[in-house]
Amino acid sequence: MESSLFAAEAALQIQIPESALPRIVVVGAGFAGLELTKRLSKGPFQVVLIDKNNYHQFQPLFYQVAMSGLEPSSIVFPLRKMFQKKKNVHFRMTTVEAVDTATRQVHTPIGSIQYDFLVIAVGAETNFFGNEHIAQKAIPMKSISEALYLRNSVLNDFEKALSAKTTEDRQSLIDIVVVGGGPTGVEISGALAEMRKFILPKDYPELDAGKMQILLAEGSPRLLNGMSEESSQAALEFLRKMDVQVKLDAMVTDYDGEWVELNDGTRIRSKKVIWAAGIIGNKVPGLPEAAILRGNRIRVDRYSRVQGLDNVFAIGDIAYMEDEAYPKGHPQVAQPAIQQGRNLAANMLRSLSVSGWKPFQYKDLGSMATIGRNRAVVDLPHYKTQGFFAWLIWLLVHLFQLIGFKNRVFVFINWVWNYMTYDQSLRLIIRPRSPRHNPIHQG
Amino acid sequence: MESSLFAAEAALQIQIPESALPRIVVVGAGFAGLELTKRLSKGPFQVVLIDKNNYHQFQPLFYQVAMSGLEPSSIVFPLRKMFQKKKNVHFRMTTVEAVDTATRQVHTPIGSIQYDFLVIAVGAETNFFGNEHIAQKAIPMKSISEALYLRNSVLNDFEKALSAKTTEDRQSLIDIVVVGGGPTGVEISGALAEMRKFILPKDYPELDAGKMQILLAEGSPRLLNGMSEESSQAALEFLRKMDVQVKLDAMVTDYDGEWVELNDGTRIRSKKVIWAAGIIGNKVPGLPEAAILRGNRIRVDRYSRVQGLDNVFAIGDIAYMEDEAYPKGHPQVAQPAIQQGRNLAANMLRSLSVSGWKPFQYKDLGSMATIGRNRAVVDLPHYKTQGFFAWLIWLLVHLFQLIGFKNRVFVFINWVWNYMTYDQSLRLIIRPRSPRHNPIHQG
Numbered sequence: 001m002e003s004s005l006f007a008a009e010a011a012l013q014i015q016i017p018e019s020a021l022p023r024i025v026v027v028g029a030g031f032a033g034l035e036l037t038k039r040l041s042k043g044p045f046q047v048v049l050i051d052k053n054n055y056h057q058f059q060p061l062f063y064q065v066a067m068s069g070l071e072p073s074s075i076v077f078p079l080r081k082m083f084q085k086k087k088n089v090h091f092r093m094t095t096v097e098a099v100d101t102a103t104r105q106v107h108t109p110i111g112s113i114q115y116d117f118l119v120i121a122v123g124a125e126t127n128f129f130g131n132e133h134i135a136q137k138a139i140p141m142k143s144i145s146e147a148l149y150l151r152n153s154v155l156n157d158f159e160k161a162l163s164a165k166t167t168e169d170r171q172s173l174i175d176i177v178v179v180g181g182g183p184t185g186v187e188i189s190g191a192l193a194e195m196r197k198f199i200l201p202k203d204y205p206e207l208d209a210g211k212m213q214i215l216l217a218e219g220s221p222r223l224l225n226g227m228s229e230e231s232s233q234a235a236l237e238f239l240r241k242m243d244v245q246v247k248l249d250a251m252v253t254d255y256d257g258e259w260v261e262l263n264d265g266t267r268i269r270s271k272k273v274i275w276a277a278g279i280i281g282n283k284v285p286g287l288p289e290a291a292i293l294r295g296n297r298i299r300v301d302r303y304s305r306v307q308g309l310d311n312v313f314a315i316g317d318i319a320y321m322e323d324e325a326y327p328k329g330h331p332q333v334a335q336p337a338i339q340q341g342r343n344l345a346a347n348m349l350r351s352l353s354v355s356g357w358k359p360f361q362y363k364d365l366g367s368m369a370t371i372g373r374n375r376a377v378v379d380l381p382h383y384k385t386q387g388f389f390a391w392l393i394w395l396l397v398h399l400f401q402l403i404g405f406k407n408r409v410f411v412f413i414n415w416v417w418n419y420m421t422y423d424q425s426l427r428l429i430i431r432p433r434s435p436r437h438n439p440i441h442q443g
Numbered sequence: 444m445e446s447s448l449f450a451a452e453a454a455l456q457i458q459i460p461e462s463a464l465p466r467i468v469v470v471g472a473g474f475a476g477l478e479l480t481k482r483l484s485k486g487p488f489q490v491v492l493i494d495k496n497n498y499h500q501f502q503p504l505f506y507q508v509a510m511s512g513l514e515p516s517s518i519v520f521p522l523r524k525m526f527q528k529k530k531n532v533h534f535r536m537t538t539v540e541a542v543d544t545a546t547r548q549v550h551t552p553i554g555s556i557q558y559d560f561l562v563i564a565v566g567a568e569t570n571f572f573g574n575e576h577i578a579q580k581a582i583p584m585k586s587i588s589e590a591l592y593l594r595n596s597v598l599n600d601f602e603k604a605l606s607a608k609t610t611e612d613r614q615s616l617i618d619i620v621v622v623g624g625g626p627t628g629v630e631i632s633g634a635l636a637e638m639r640k641f642i643l644p645k646d647y648p649e650l651d652a653g654k655m656q657i658l659l660a661e662g663s664p665r666l667l668n669g670m671s672e673e674s675s676q677a678a679l680e681f682l683r684k685m686d687v688q689v690k691l692d693a694m695v696t697d698y699d700g701e702w703v704e705l706n707d708g709t710r711i712r713s714k715k716v717i718w719a720a721g722i723i724g725n726k727v728p729g730l731p732e733a734a735i736l737r738g739n740r741i742r743v744d745r746y747s748r749v750q751g752l753d754n755v756f757a758i759g760d761i762a763y764m765e766d767e768a769y770p771k772g773h774p775q776v777a778q779p780a781i782q783q784g785r786n787l788a789a790n791m792l793r794s795l796s797v798s799g800w801k802p803f804q805y806k807d808l809g810s811m812a813t814i815g816r817n818r819a820v821v822d823l824p825h826y827k828t829q830g831f832f833a834w835l836i837w838l839l840v841h842l843f844q845l846i847g848f849k850n851r852v853f854v855f856i857n858w859v860w861n862y863m864t865y866d867q868s869l870r871l872i873i874r875p876r877s878p879r880h881n882p883i884h885q886g
Contacts, residue, residue: 012608014606015605015606015649017649053872054598054602054870054871054872055871055872055873071514071516072871072873073514073869073871073873076871076873078646078868078869078870078871080646080647080870081646081866081868081870084645084646087648090649092602092605092606093602093872094606110603110606111606135878136878137878138878139878140878143876144873145873145874145875145876146876146878148873148874148875148876149875149876149877149878151875152875155497159497159535159536160553162458162535163457163458163535163537163553163554165455202523202524202527203521203523203524203527204523205530206458206460206533404868406860406868409856410853410856413852413853413856417849423524425521425524425847425849426516426521427497427521427523427524428497428498428515428516428519428521429496429497429498429536430498430515430516430519430587430588430591431588431591431874431875432588432591432592432594432595432874433586433588433589433591433592434592435578435579435580435581435582435583435589435592
């Protein structure tokens, strides 16, 4: 019985056109997987790209989607469109259930697929540090869908606040707690402060905008831990000037949907907790256990090879690669991911055996974060700046990193528009509605 | 006990700032309710506008959202933004549960509200003619949320078709049945044919686009019943040239999510049935029964007063007003709705008693429908045209009817873009995702 079941399962294969070329399966179309696939598409390979979404998402601007400043469609790009003219690239929208390194197969809900080379670029997701309450009630910001959910929640709660029965109820609907003082937490706190200043008084004159409280809780002694001391300090000052309550050395220990608990015993009532406190690698069952490290990162050598395997690679947030300058691995941000994708593609295009490959060398291009209108902090390798000029740099860099000419045009128009009018015009609560909600009427 | 319960309920009032002005409650922010509210906002009234969404939606372009040509945000407009500067207009996002004409109150889930004058502009929704199967399985097109759901369904099914186990399964995933040969059905059929011709071969080269079948079923002997014979005939020819199978005199009698049944006994297998076969008024409990007619329409006099009531009005799709030229009531489309809103506002601005009011006089401005790229049918009062020039008229009229300068700019750019590139670029399956789906990982 068991063998026949197995045979039936084995029969369900993802159908990909026959090809004599070696097949590279790439799992994940984030910064790393996408950079790799684009470059490999020019080489003598059959590339199968797998992602759970049919689009690539530009994470650095999620917070603007959440704050009604940009449409989701402006910062994502359809994968099929990207590879329309690449005959050797095949996209499949699905998830990976497991990898079988012995038979060289990837198992997914829509069938299995054989690989000659496998590249794992599944990235990371929100880390709730094992707290189930928080996972169920706090709002994460690691996908465009979550950003959209946050937008809907903020707007819905403003509407609800108008008919709250008590002052306390109303307050809990408009107050917001942001957890995590990295770029996401800092940027969303700044954007919330702008919304309170420019949008709330116009859209909700019946609510007292001045009463809305924005609390940013960071577990360490400073904001933007990955950046310079000057930038951390400037970000803190900018936020405090905008009347964001920043609590350093403050850990959120629990949240039941109503009350937030901090490690110093403080309890804050709020209907919305935005969780940007940490990330954890997406799991890929079937890899050698010895290669899986803390935070689900996968240990790779300088050629991005997964420890113990010859033909399986990992790049991006999920990969853990040590070198002289980064003895604890590279930061889990866009640049190392893109550069690893680029390096692996170049190596694979050189030859399919590692002899002659170049080891990965990370080049730090700097980092930046924006805080509301007109202000940002920028750390470049040989130059640091904070304030208005930093903000212009931030704008340009993000505009040009976007994929798609049309996306750039739309984001640019939106930015100019929002900047001139002090008015994000996308304050819409829209959800796709399935037919099973349709009521029946007899006419 | 009962009286105290009643007192508690009565205590839950929608909070609106005190005002000495007469209060007009407008239910529904469609074409009729919005036109009325905009005009009343200049007068000596306190206007309370109620809608289940926080935006006005431009229904004539829903089909383009469904076909990935436009973003929802480009054809909807936030209500709060519209009335930001109107101190006497108060918006509440909620639904109406019942009207109490004796105590002059509207009851909603967020509390009750007293009115001096009540205007019902709740519009109509999809009519499934009492068939529960169809209501549960077919996809309607009467809201932007439903249009977005249709987009996601079409794209999802194309993805699924790639891993279908049998040819029949694959076929049922890509074939589409459209029910109803009015403007919505005709326009979506044309857009689907364009998608089959220009998008499918590029995005899904592994599916044979030529095999995708589009069937349009209309219950009467001709398409576009509300338009001229020439336009009906031209629409039929345009669609057939685009290889849409048009079945006239064909009623869909059942659909179980897999098989569509027609009244002639034909059975067609399709995972998607788009239902645009008819509309029925949204119910408003509490109105005099004698005023409620077939299709839930509310009988009003030439001043839009609900039969039997002095201070309750109905305008738009929900209203049924007979006059010499329209002995069976006006067509349930945008123009009568807008004109009724305008007339009622003008009358109310004149005086609060009906003496001196002007009876409503419908002025038919014509009607039009577009069929794919480059072709439309246009019936103006003294001029009819079909083809390319009609399509230009259609474009201009719809562009200028949109609310909001930014919406016009974005729709215009999208149209030019799509027209030049033969490529709707919004083929994205995006759904807001709530935190309760978050998985827990131990790092």
